[in-house]
Amino acid sequence: MSIIAAYYYNEGKRVREIALDEHVKLGESRSGFCWIALSEPTPEELLAIQRTYNLHPLAIDNAMHPLCPPKLEVYNDELYVVAQTAELVGDRISYGKMAIFTGHNHLITVRHGNAGALGKLREQLEASPTQFGKGVDYVLHAILHRVVDQYLPIFEMIEDDVLAMERRSLHDFLGPEEVARIFELRSELTRFQRTLGLWPSWCESSFAATFPASAPK
Numbered sequence: 001m002s003i004i005a006a007y008y009y010n011e012g013k014r015v016r017e018i019a020l021d022e023h024v025k026l027g028e029s030r031s032g033f034c035w036i037a038l039s040e041p042t043p044e045e046l047l048a049i050q051r052t053y054n055l056h057p058l059a060i061d062n063a064m065h066p067l068c069p070p071k072l073e074v075y076n077d078e079l080y081v082v083a084q085t086a087e088l089v090g091d092r093i094s095y096g097k098m099a100i101f102t103g104h105n106h107l108i109t110v111r112h113g114n115a116g117a118l119g120k121l122r123e124q125l126e127a128s129p130t131q132f133g134k135g136v137d138y139v140l141h142a143i144l145h146r147v148v149d150q151y152l153p154i155f156e157m158i159e160d161d162v163l164a165m166e167r168r169s170l171h172d173f174l175g176p177e178e179v180a181r182i183f184e185l186r187s188e189l190t191r192f193q194r195t196l197g198l199w200p201s202w203c204e205s206s207f208a209a210t211f212p213a214s215a216p217k
Helices: 043-053 056-065 122-125 137-148 151-168 175-197
Strands: 003-010 013-017 034-039 069-076 078-089 092-102 104-111
Touching: 003 104, 003 122, 043 056, 043 104, 043 151, 056 078, 056 092, 078 104, 078 137, 078 151, 078 175, 092 137, 092 175, 104 137, 122 137, 137 151
Parallel strands: 034 104
Antiparallel strands: 003 013, 003 034, 069 078, 078 092, 092 104
């Protein structure tokens, strides 16, 4: 099922479920908005939300593709953001793409591949109506904060494994399999850094430090 959730919210509270092609009557207040989450959507589903929310065709075309670099584009009054998601599965990093359409009263996410640890984010936001009622800007920040927040733990877990094996090599002989695993993990880290444009010094700053005034509490 490609529709993960589709709801209309007002004053920080879930009001009701909505359809992709439903034109919800929204007021001027930013506290009333629609949040739709799709995973691996069909072209027909993307075209439905394009017509309903008047999304730019170039952004829709980009959202259809599972692979593309992170980006931020502005189309009229629409903000289109692409973020790279990542999750450690065994010794391998599983990557995914999160495309986000943000307008005055709507936020639409389109996931491809691994979505990282975003599963319970909606529940956590709904538990704080006062903050959630701030609208789509707050939700967008929360999503990006959660995506970026996964990067440093992945880097640290792989690095810790490598350092532990390297320290053991000072006292014990490492077999061919362990030596090969060190090289594989180092290669995985290098690929991770190149894929995300991520380096340890950047990780340590955290995403919240970039937007201290609007960081979710």
